[in-house]
Amino acid sequence: MDPLRPANVEELKHLIGIYKQFLPQSIQFVSLLQNILRTNLTLHDTDEEQVSHRLQKTVYIPNNEKGNRLATFVAISREEDQYIFINTLEVPPTELTHALEHTTYIKWGIKPMFVIGDNSEIRAKLSQLIVEPKVQFKSSSDCVNYWMPQTEAAKLSYIVPADVDLKPLQVQHAKQLNEWWPYRYRTSQQYFESAIKYFGAFGLFDKTSGELVACVFQNDHDAVGHLYTVPERCNRGYGCTLAKAITKHIAVQYKQDVHTFIDGNNERSIRLFNKIGYKAVSRTEWLVASKH
Structure with missing residues (x-):
């Protein structure tokens, strides 16, 4: 049995509610999950080939009967170019690590892009999951999340x-x-x-x-x-x-609430969004598996 299963609408709303309790630091997760929920409802009867695969994401949660009290999730875009968004409130991230290691929903062979928050333990666990020789995760982008209520x-x-x-x-x-x-x-x-x-x-x-x-x-x-x-x-x-x-x-x-993410070296954009009233609250990192 796969350790993950697709979340239904009510489970997705519950997940959003959990992460809202940790605003503003959790803004990237709240916004992402809200976008997925709204978009999936909007695109329900739409031909998937007419829509970018990056708008077509499924949120997976632990496949158990305990309820998702640890707010563990894995959101995956269509498999032709997988973008995978992951997080959990569990420390250390045991449940998430087990799910990533054993799920069949991730196509490791196409070297998907992972998107994570400012969580060194999740980053370290991801690196341990790569079994291909001379392949490691490298940071493709590392941004600061800016938030406005x-x-x-x-x-x-x-x-x-x-x-x-x-x-x-x-x-x-x-x-x-x-x-x-x-x-x-x-x-x-x-x-x-x-x-x-x-x-x-x-x-x-x-x-x-x-x-x-x-x-x-x-x-x-x-x-x-x-x-x-x-x-x-x-x-x-x-x-x-x-x-x-x-x-x-x-x-x-x-x-x-509204947010944006900005590269730490983009001083022009940082000044602009600070001037408008945004506040820096957290980080998002994009990781891609590549040979070294």
């Missing part, structure tokens, strides 16, 4: 610079966002198309030419993502306008 985010106001119009992005803008994104992969344009269609995204458009000159969107972590301004239009307040607009959108539309 819903009550503050919903009250944000912003000014749109006079030379641009603020508009919701449409699916056809995904191609441009993908070209701007430094982390492109084979199906990343479909990811942007799906995020724009099912979540939320805004752009600033030049009033004269109609050209898209800056963008932001809500990603599959329910976080503010890909805040970008074309280089020749920087230092005009575009980033602040868009960051506030998407933050308020998430807070009002979904009535939830």
Whole structure:
């Protein structure tokens, strides 16, 4: 018997409730699980081939009758490019480690990407699970989570610079966002198309030419993502306008706290989100198995 099984809607809501007790430090887990619950309900009758695999995640919980009191979960995207989000409140993470070691839901052969919180014990246990010679986990990205409570985010106001119009992005803008994104992969344009269609995204458009000159969107972590301004239009307040607009959108539309994750070396973005009112609360790390 597999040590994991898919969580049903009520079990997922219960899991979210547990992690809400540890806000704001748990914001990345609360937001991720809320996104998965909402997205799965929205996409219930949708052709899976029409939606990015990164929006299609299943949350697995321990396959026992004790109830998930340790809030252990493993969230996995479609297996063609597995992204695996894991956490537990258990110290040390015995239940989670056993599940990762024995589950059949993880395709270790395709070297999936693991996403974890600031938990050195989980990181160490993951490394012990690799049995292939000369393969180890390496940090692909290590970011600080910034948080704003819903009550503050919903009250944000912003000014749109006079030379641009603020508009919701449409699916056809995904191609441009993908070209701007430094982390492109084979199906990343479909990811942007799906995020724009099912979540939320805004752009600033030049009033004269109609050209898209800056963008932001809500990603599959329910976080503010890909805040970008074309280089020749920087230092005009575009980033602040868009960051506030998407933050308020998430807070009002979904009535939830808002977060973003920022690389510790990205001083420009850190200054911007601190100025808006976000607070640094925790970390998220992306780990990929690779040969050394």
